[in-house]
Amino acid sequence: MAKLTIQDLKKIKENASKDISLRQNKGKIKVTVHMGTCGIAAGAREVMSTLMDEIAEADRQDIRVVTSGCMGMCSSEPNVTVETEGTEPIVYQKVNANVMRQVFRRHILLGEVQSDFALAKM
């Protein structure tokens, strides 16, 4: 490998920081995909994969994705909760891949709550 310059070193740091960003807890937005048995049966796995694809495409390191158990609203699964720093969490219901994409692009990236799909403010 060719010798590094300080510029190269900075570039490596920038890229590598993305790889370890999960370990440094710098998330501003938390997205919870409810993955109880009910959620998984209703299609939460596909919602999760769509969400991960979207985050990867947008190249954002400040979005944390976590799973959680059933929250008791089995009939409206799959549920997804979006929490942005400083605002109230919004629960979306009956989310599928398309809804997830819309919520991601409009709510998470642009901050416009998609009330058509929202179940409630928490």
Add this chain to the structure above:
Amino acid sequence: MSKVRTELMVCGGTGCHATGSIALIRALEEEIARQGLAGEVKVVETGCNGFCAVGPVMLVQPEGIFYQKIKVEDVPELVEEHFLKGRPVKRLFFKESISKEIIPNMDEIPFFAHQELRVMRNKGIIDPEIIDDYIARDGYFGTAKALTEMTPQQIIEEMKKSGLRGRGGAGFPTGMKWDFASKSRSDVKYVLCNADEGDPGAFMDRSILEADPHAVLEGMIIAARAINATKGYIYARTEYPLAIHRLEKAIEQAKDYGFLGEDILGSGFSFDIEIYQGAGAFVCGEETALMRSIEGKRGMPRPRPPFPAHKGLWEKPTILNNVETFANVAQIMLKGGDWYASIGTETSKGTKVFAISGDVNNIGLVEVPMGTPLRTLIYDVGGGIPDKKKFKAVQLGGPSGGCIPEEYLDTKVDYEEIAKVGAIMGSGGVIVMDESTCMVDMARFFMDFIQDESCGKCTPCREGTKRILELLEKICDGRGEAEDIDILEELSATIKEASLCGLGQTAPNPVLSTLRYFRHEYEAHIYDKKCPAKRCAALLKFEVNPDKCKKCGLCFKACPTDAITWKKKEVAVIDKEKCVQCLTCFSKCKFDAID
């Protein structure tokens, strides 16, 4: 671009390897793939997390949930419940040993909460075998700054400002050491790293090398620049295979990126590092013996002066620093000496890494600010003494150090304060002892170690430590005589005064400090022929005291040679013919009923 949402930071230090983390990692990876989570959940093997007592341990990021004592059988449940369905598995959470409180978050566990991480700032965050992880955490930026923006004199000034003192134990100011070597004129100079950690109960250097090998390399590169050296050696003991493996890998990666070799980062400065494996002789941690050993000769000390800064390895100016000292350097370059000196006491700055072991709940590796009271170290970080037993003393500095009893537990972690109460800071080994430890026996143990490790070059150390050991064995055997204590004191004074190197000069310390605080135990052994802690077999009767016996049968169940007879509601009886004096019944009895 990665689509990972959760990272599982599994500890890959020697401690957790021993409790099964290698198999755990394999099982996790298989189960994650089986449940279709590959690519979403990633397993990372980190360096030592520090909490060795509850290993194997794992931290789940970004949630910060800490799991302990994970077995391979727990893996399917963990993966399905937590990583798929988001329901953390509570039975694997940390449980505080005294309050029995369950704490899921790592940051809130007292063991971690009292620590200040500088040397170990990357532990559990990076994979020590991936250089890019290290760079992401500002790795090699300290080197870049020192090599391209600072003159050697500025590096030394910054080190002096930081107040950093040698973490190997003696506490010599690092900046001053570098200054001496930089002023020696020579075309060849050396930088050596002392990783010959040999004190019983010490594992600081091993864990640092395993968790963050690049930090040590960086310290050496910067030191080399400061004194204008071209070659460095890391003297590591061969009993540290994992540390050596990770160092080798780190050196290879650093060479690949050009942090080692010719013209580093275009600065025109060249430096290279090699590992030299020592065969495990304790004396080779002494600087002059270490240098003889690298030269290929028998590891024996020589008188100083000349000091290594003038004539060291192959008679060339040399500096030798400990692993932990080097691991501090890059941060000092990056953040400045004033930043480093902002915590600590008047004479001891920064932080110190300690390996806590012995009769304490939270055995492990910790880093605390200088000035932390020993009580905090043992009770808050260490979690106190197990089995409701009482604290007796703490041994600091290994065989060269001394013990500190209860009444001095408020002593602060500080080179001078600790010396005042008769121990030394040492390299950071902290051995906690409860009331069942016999202090004469403890001194005998360390003296046995020392006389075994004495190189034999000078008479006071070779003969003196042997005589002390004989006297201590005699006292433990119940053959102690009235004048023995005086002879011990006289011998100790002579060995201290007349030995050639640090090993001999500090060898009597365990005897002197136990005599200082626990003289009554020596006297009980000699005059009353009794061992108050009931550890010296020759002074025990191996009889059950019927007045104290609660007839519980615990001793009966524990005896490995069936020498105890017991029936419900009857006092146990020991058959002295069958008894092998292993003392198991003494430690099992909760009522002190065996004499």
